[in-house]
Amino acid sequence: MIIAILISIHLLADFLFQTSAYSERKRQALSTSFLHSFIYFIIFVAILAPIFEIKKIILFSLIISTSHFFINVIKNKLEKIFPQRRLQFLFFSFNQLLHFIAIVGFYYILNIENFTSQLYIVLKDCEYFKTFILYITVFSIILDPASVLIRKLFISISPKTYPKAYSEELKAGNIIGKLERTIIAILLLNNQFGLIGFVLTAKSIARFKQMENKNFAEKYLIGTLTSFLIVLITILILKGLL
Structure with a gap:
């Protein structure tokens, strides 16, 4: 602990x-x-x-x-x-x-x-203290550190830089990613596995039109799967340790 x-x-x-x-x-x-x-x-x-x-x-x-x-x-x-x-x-x-x-x-x-x-x-x-440490540790990993990790991943695989006008969309995507990981983490920590599909579906519906762009679809899939994987691995490891 x-x-x-x-x-x-x-x-x-x-x-x-x-x-x-x-x-x-x-x-x-x-x-x-x-x-x-x-x-x-x-x-x-x-x-x-x-x-x-x-x-x-x-x-x-x-x-x-x-x-x-x-x-x-x-x-x-x-x-x-x-x-x-x-x-x-x-x-x-x-x-x-x-x-x-x-x-x-x-x-x-x-x-x-x-x-x-x-x-x-x-x-x-105290069981409540263990739960508190578990939640704090999970969220300290899946929020800002996970966002930076995913951004670095996209920078590494992207062959070009983006104009400043694109920064607002990136900020929105960053907020959406944090909300997505927060909701999924809460669901996983409370063993509500079935509801995770609804979160990912809602996110996909919001981006439905953009999915016609192959480049966007590939990056969307990489970002979503990486985001979900970070939350899943974090919780599995910490639950095992704590």
């Missing part, structure tokens, strides 16, 4: 607490990356302080935020050296994988589980 909490905090700090514009500036200026890592450190300490020994969690947060800074710097350097669009999905995936490895690795190295507070000992056996 503690690893799920740590992963959730990482995703919230890395996605929810920074805008796309700030993320872009982070690629250009080292100082912006440093500020992001400092905010990342503060978020970890603030959330974990009530359930861990404060000295241990400050040390853990400092190590994690430092590794976070260097991993991001290396990724930004690689993106400048290899600016090809097809590599963006790979860089993003590998970057997040390294963050996860660092978090899990230092969790075991520092033996964090043995430094929990009395509050956590009481909460961990």
Whole structure:
């Protein structure tokens, strides 16, 4: 459960607490990356302080935020050296994988589980607390991180860039994708599997006319299946762990 909490905090700090514009500036200026890592450190300490020994969690947060800074710097350097669009999905995936490895690795190295507070000992056996952590972890993955992952996937497979006028449609698609994943996640978490078909059908009806365009239909199918797969795998893994 503690690893799920740590992963959730990482995703919230890395996605929810920074805008796309700030993320872009982070690629250009080292100082912006440093500020992001400092905010990342503060978020970890603030959330974990009530359930861990404060000295241990400050040390853990400092190590994690430092590794976070260097991993991001290396990724930004690689993106400048290899600016090809097809590599963006790979860089993003590998970057997040390294963050996860660092978090899990230092969790075991520092033996964090043995430094929990009395509050956590009481909460961990509470079924409502487990459900809360499950929902928080699921939604921390399927909202902004999933949106960025799918966008990077489309950038990698698309041979061309799109004009600014197309950005409004992309924003609408992003919101629809988040709503779709949210509804599907709630249905899966409550074992309402039969209703998922209605969600996908409603989405398809809204795009029915555009399906005549082969290029759009292929991208629609890739986006929808990837979106659904992210939710399904996330819930299956987390239900097994928690």
